[in-house]
Amino acid sequence: MPTYSLTYCQSAQGFVCYDALLTGVELCQVLRREPQKAKTVTFEKENPIIAIADGLSTTPKCFKASRYWIEWLKDDCTYLTDQWIRQVFEYYCSYFPKPWGTTTTLVSAQLFEKGKVRILNIGDSRAYKITELGEFIQLSYDHTILNELLTAYPEVDPNIVCEEIKYMLSDCLVADRAARNFTIFNQEYQLKPNETLLLCSDGLTAFLKSEQLSEIWQSYSTNEQRLQAYQDKLTQPEIKEDLSIVVWTYQG
Numbered sequence: 618m619p620t621y622s623l624t625y626c627q628s629a630q631g632f633v634c635y636d637a638l639l640t641g642v643e644l645c646q647v648l649r650r651e652p653q654k655a656k657t658v659t660f661e662k663e664n665p666i667i668a669i670a671d672g673l674s675t676t677p678k679c680f681k682a683s684r685y686w687i688e689w690l691k692d693d694c695t696y697l698t699d700q701w702i703r704q705v706f707e708y709y710c711s712y713f714p715k716p717w718g719t720t721t722t723l724v725s726a727q728l729f730e731k732g733k734v735r736i737l738n739i740g741d742s743r744a745y746k747i748t749e750l751g752e753f754i755q756l757s758y759d760h761t762i763l764n765e766l767l768t769a770y771p772e773v774d775p776n777i778v779c780e781e782i783k784y785m786l787s788d789c790l791v792a793d794r795a796a797r798n799f800t801i802f803n804q805e806y807q808l809k810p811n812e813t814l815l816l817c818s819d820g821l822t823a824f825l826k827s828e829q830l831s832e833i834w835q836s837y838s839t840n841e842q843r844l845q846a847y848q849d850k851l852t853q854p855e856i857k858e859d860l861s862i863v864v865w866t867y868q869g
Contacts, residue, residue, distance in 0.1 A: 618661040619730055624840040625863040626848045628652035635672035635680045636818045636861040637687035641665035641728075644687050645861075646680065652852065655844035666690055666697060668725035669861045671742045671818040673789065675720075678713075682721040682792060685709060690725060697727045697737045699801045706790065706797060713792035720791045724757055724816050732808035732867040739801055740789040743822055746806065747813040747864075751835040753827040756814075758802040760788035810869025813840070820860035824851055840864050 625640050629649045638645040642660050647653050670686045672679025689705050713719050722740025729735070736744045736756050744757040758764070762785045788799040808814065821830070825847070833850070837843045844862050851860050 618663065620659060620661050621665055621728060621865065622657055622659040623667060623863055623865045624655060624657045624844055625861075626653055626655040626844045627859075627861045628848055628852050629859050630857050631859070633680050634859045634861070635674055635683060636820070636859045637670045637672075637680070637683040638861045638863060639666060639668040639687045639690055639725075640863060641667050642691075644684070644691055646684055646687075652848070655841040655848065657841055664696070664727055664729055666694055666725060666727050667816060667863050667865065668723065669742050669816050669818050669863065670790075671722045671740070671820075671859070671861070673720040673722070673786075676791075677717050678719050679721060682709075682713070682719040682790070685712065686721060686723055686790065697725055697735050697803070699737075699803055702737070702739070702801055703797075707794075709790065710792050710794045710797075715793060718791055718793050720789050722786070722789050722818075726814055726816060728814075728865060732810070732812070732869070733805060734808060734814055735803070735805050737801060737803045739799055740786055741784070742818050743816070745815045745817075745830075746808065747815055747831075747834060749809070749811040751831050753815075753830050753834075755827075756804070756806055760786055760800055760802070762787050808867040810867060813864055813866040815862065815864045817863075818859065818861040820851060820856075820858035821847060821862055823858055824856060840866060 670683035672683040724738040724742035
C-alpha cells in the first residue's frame with residue numbers, strides 16, 4: 618500500500634468556513650475561532666483523492682454545499698470521473714430544497730503511483746503544479762465569464778473587460794436541476810520527482826499572484842512553513858475570504 622504525506626491549512630472569516638477540504642482521509646471545515654494551522658498528515662491508501670469545495674457566499678447555507686461534496690468524495694468516490702460528478706449532482710439537487718440554489722465550486726485531484734495525477738474542477742478553485750525551482754503552473758481551468766469571452770473572441774484585450782463581470786463564474790455546482798449543464802474540466806498530468814501539487818480556494822489566488830506565490834514558496838524549505846506563511850499573510854481583518862490549501866510533493 619503506497620504512503621502519502623500531505624500538508625494543509627484552513628481559516629475562516631465568518632463563524633464557519635465556507636470551504637470544505639479533503640486531505641485524502643479526513644474532512645476539514647473549521648470555525649473562525651479554531652483555524653487549522655499548517656499540518657502534515659501521513660497515511661497509506663490506494664489512489665487517494667484530495668479536494669477543496671468553496672461555497673459561494675452569495676448563496677444561502679453555502680458551507681453546507683461545500684461540505685456535501687467533500688463528504689461524498691471522502692465516503693463514496695473511488696475514481697474521479699465526469700459520470701460520478703453528474704450522478705452525485707442529482708443527489709445534491711434532491712438533498713437541498715430547490716428555492717435555495719446553494720452553490721459551491723470544486724477542485725479535486727486523484728493521486729496515483731509514479732507521480733500521475735488527475736485534476737477535476739468546476740468553477741475557479743485552482744490546482745497548480747509547483748516545479749522544483751518554485752514556479753507555479755496552473756493545471757485547472759477557471760470557469761469564468763472572462764475565459765468564455767476570450768475563447769469565443771480571442772482578439773479581445775482582457776484588460777478592457779468590465780471588472781464586475783471579469784471574475785463571475787460561468788460554471789459551478791448549483792443545487793438546481795435547471796443548472797445541470799455545467800462544464801467539467803478533467804485532465805491527467807505527470808509530476809516529476811520533487812514537484813508539488815497544490816489545491817486552493819480563491820482565498821489564496823484572489824490576493825496573491827503567481828509571482829508572489831512563487832516568491833513566498835521559495836523563501837521557505839518545508840511545506841508546513843510555506844503554507845503557514847500564506848495563511849499568516851492572508852488572515853487579516855481587511856481580508857474577507859476564507860482560505861483552504863492542500864499540497865502533496867511527489868518524491869519519486
